[in-house]
Amino acid sequence: MRKSGIIIIKGIVQGVGFRPFVYAQAEKYKICGSVKNFGSEVRINAYGDNFEDFLIALSKGTPLSKIDSITIEETDFNPPNGFFIEKSSSGSLSGFIPQDVAICDECIDDIFRNKSRYKDYWATSCVNCGPRYSIITDVPYDRERTTIDEFPMCRECTQEYESPASRRHHAQTIACSVCGPELFLLDKEGNPVSCNDPIKHTAKLLDDGFIVSIKGIGGFHIACTEISAQKLKECLGRTQQALAIMAEDKTILEIADAEPLDIELLKSPQHPIVVLYKKNRNSHPKISNLDTIGCMLPYTGLHHLLFAELKSPLLIMTSANAPGNPMITKTSTAVSKLKNCVDFHLTHNRHIENRCDDSVVREGYIIRLSRGYAPKRTKIDLGKNCILGTGPELYSNISIYKDGFSYTSPHIGNIKNPQTLDYLENTVSKFKKLTDAEFDIIAHDMHPQFLSTRYAMRLSEELGVETIPVQHHKAHIAAAFEKRDEPCVGIALDGVGLGDDGAIWGGEIFAGQINSLSRVGHLEYIDMPGGDLATRFPERMLFSFLPEDNISELLLSRGWKDNEVSILERQIKTGFNVFKTSSAGRVLDSASALLGICKERTYDGEPAMKLESVASAGTPEEWNLNIYEKDHCSVLSTKDLLKHTFSSIGRLSVPDIAASVQYNLSRNFAKIAISKAENLGIPDICLSGGVFINHAIRETIRDEIQKAGLNLIINREYPFGDGCISYGQCIYAGILSDN
CATH class of the missing domain: 3.30.420.40 (ATPase, nucleotide binding domain)
Incomplete structure (x- = not known):
């Protein structure tokens, strides 16, 4: 029976608490050695009588990880006394970075439990929850390559971070009220509002009918209670458009019919907006004049603390941006752009590196691929070429194929808007860096006037690579049909x-x-x-x-x-x-x-x-x-x-x-x-x-x-709409170039 070896685990193993998980299993099975992060893989030098049991335990992974493969190499190393987590090194980047996920139940308990040092702290998280993609600046994923690195850990946080017994062992986002990001309440002009508790004060403002912008994980929302819904719509120039609500599950189930799948999605780590049928099709007309309403549960500590103070059972929560434009991520931008709409701003000083809108799901089908679901990584063999898909013009996103995996960005928007086109180009640069991609082919829509097409042509000239135009609806079918070697209708x-x-x-x-x-x-x-x-x-x-x-x-x-x-x-x-x-x-x-x-x-x-x-x-x-x-x-x-x-x-x-x-x-x-x-x-x-x-x-x-x-x-993994086009472009171009 094997007692030692180098265990190489490939997949999504960054930002998911994988090294602390390995450490805990090593302690449990009395394994000596070390674990080190190499980009999209971890390497474990392991020695002990319970090696095989340790290996089986590792194969289960953590709640947020995704294991592609486990291989074992022979080794004759001299095992140390104990097990250690080594500092990360760069390596193959096929694992990418996990998505932002909702606060977990244990952290919710921490922020409401008396005598907890996280009591009432809005940015509480652990290895199993919180921001990931929105704060990463580079890979491998470690604290020094995230925007949380601006906040040095206090002594208590350092102790938890270093303690194998802690749920926050090597949790890169660990922070508390002593050392972590702070909340600020500002008036519409950006001036500080004097108050002892920004969350409690904001709840009262919302209950009184004021409209407040709230900085979240991936960008700003605009929030108000139902009495201000029509005013908000008029300010935004969306008098007819339905708005989404945030509420606790009891309220949502009073308003709408939810099937078991809907409830599962609402409570999933992704916490998307779930489109539900109203119990009374004529109810809440100022929020939605349709027979459906978009609902989501609170998904950050800030949201949960806010609802604990609110008298209103629900909040309208809509992205702070003009239709088709990217979400606002900076406080200064929110103050300047939202003056005619927002009365106050509840903001914080943790920088959002990568914006990410809320995902939208209906009946288990993705409508908008974003927070919680994207960046989306899909295992697929499209040959040896590295491919960029620049997507459509409306509901755009981008995809990169490299070495057996496709990576699709969160929703970007309507790139007819100059700001959104800039966002698309920045997203390409960011994904190129995070995946270490060198493009061989750029796939694009065949419409010559689409700005995504023009960008593809300009980028291909800069890089000296081939372009492949893909008809829009053929990209739809390519994204939907997984049996690429067989015919379909x-x-x-x-x-x-x-x-x-x-x-x-x-x-x-x-x-x-x-x-x-x-x-x-x-x-x-x-x-x-x-x-x-x-x-x-x-x-x-x-x-x-x-x-x-x-x-x-x-x-x-x-x-x-x-x-x-x-x-x-x-x-x-x-x-x-x-x-x-x-x-x-x-x-x-x-x-x-x-x-x-x-x-x-x-x-x-x-x-x-x-x-x-x-x-x-x-x-x-x-x-x-x-x-x-x-x-x-x-x-x-x-x-x-x-x-x-x-x-x-x-x-x-x-x-x-x-x-x-x-x-x-x-x-x-x-x-x-x-x-x-x-x-x-x-x-x-x-x-x-x-x-x-x-x-x-x-x-x-x-x-x-x-x-x-x-x-x-x-294909339930991608949207029916144009959010699947960039992925389909990569598939079409990959098959075409590989034949």
Whole structure:
């Protein structure tokens, strides 16, 4: 039986309490030797009679670690008396750094327990919880390479840090009220507010109706109670957009229906925003005018201490940034940018090195990949080339593939905004450094005007490396389908993406292997007059779907002027500034406008989201829609869908018509995908695209696929929407370059 060896453990073993865990197991099994961190691996020199039992114990890892492999090398070292943790060295960086996670139950107990030295301390954490990615400046992950290093440990913290018996043994974020970061309450001008307890004072301000910005782990939130919700929306220019709430679990369960999976997600180490159905669809209208509401539990010591003082059962918590812009991370920026919205600022002096927004999940599917879930590390073999995926333009993030792993950044945002584009470029630089990447290929969207594409081209010139353009929806399917050596039928339903033929795609069916996907079906091409103007005002799209006389009369009855209708009619006839689109998003927007549910989009996805909310109270009627063949593709007539919609007005209720739109769009489109799969002998159909966040559309297609006896594939590890695009770009480019 083996009694000694060098144990090499590779994976996510930084920032997860792995070395203290090894030390504890060595003590338990009477092992002599040492453990040292080498970037993405730890090396353990081990000697003792219980070597095999020690090895089994190590294989279980810590709550936050992820072990990829364990290997053992022979050794003839002379074991020391005892077991030691050695100082880290740089090495292979395939493990990367774990995500920021919520405060653990033991630390919550510490901040509320009398006689605890962490009593009431807002930044309490241990090896199992707290900030990681947001504070790291370099790897390997040790205190001196984090922003907490600005705060030297006091004697008591040092003792715990060095004590093998402590939960904070080698916890790099250890801090207390004596030596750690401090809280400050400022007025809207940035002047200090005199008070004995900033948290207690902030709770009173919130209860009194004031709006407060709060600096958290990865950036600032803007917080208020429900009485100030409308005021906050008006200040932010988001009068219609639903806001997320933070509350304790009892309050959330009083407001919303939560399935066991939802509760598990709410209480998970990630603590994301979980989108739930309201118990009463008309409740809390000032927070959300939908039938759903985004909810999250307190996830830092600061949040828990704040709720202990609040009289209000909930807080609205929204990211402190303009839509599409990056989160604010600096107090000076919050003071200057939020003057017209925020009354006070609750802030601290721990620097945020890497911003990270809240993640959003619905029914177990990721909507926004960020805090707790990202940086995301995925084991995948894409060959020897190191690849950068620069992502889309909206809902952007970036991915890097290197040596058998892909690393995807947290959500970045809309890079049409200069600040967000800077954030994307900084993220690339940061990830390049943390993964020690040297790019061989830069993959990007095929749209030449996307700023992510322009950045990719500029960077490729600087580095002298190859670029590979990837069609938007093919990247969606690449991210969704994991069997890369096998064919699939892929359904992509989303807003917009430049197609191979120069049109704007968004309702597509592909077939084949990932590197050779052929378009075999799509939604009917519809004229999109005015481009982005038709996206903002979806009533403009109705001229493309329905007879002119009917729509002219409808628009005039809704307040359109004769000359406005005439100009739109002429624009459609002449084709001036008119674009062809197969976008599912535009179809849903148009139906929403036709039914009078949403005539102007004030935030991304609004018309379709409101249509879904209304439809959830309805019962669908079955419509058989026209499917025809054109250019070797099966085409679903969305004109036929909207004609059925129009003819049902007055005959069916608006909720029933809305439900019928979603049901018949998805049911008939699924027919095409199923037919293609059966004719080609392909057993797998995968789904991707932001439209699949819609429960009714996703589940209708799921039902049709399962009834046909085919396999439905959804990648739950990445968002349905464009948050999966950079990952898909890496996969597509990797497969293409490796063949």
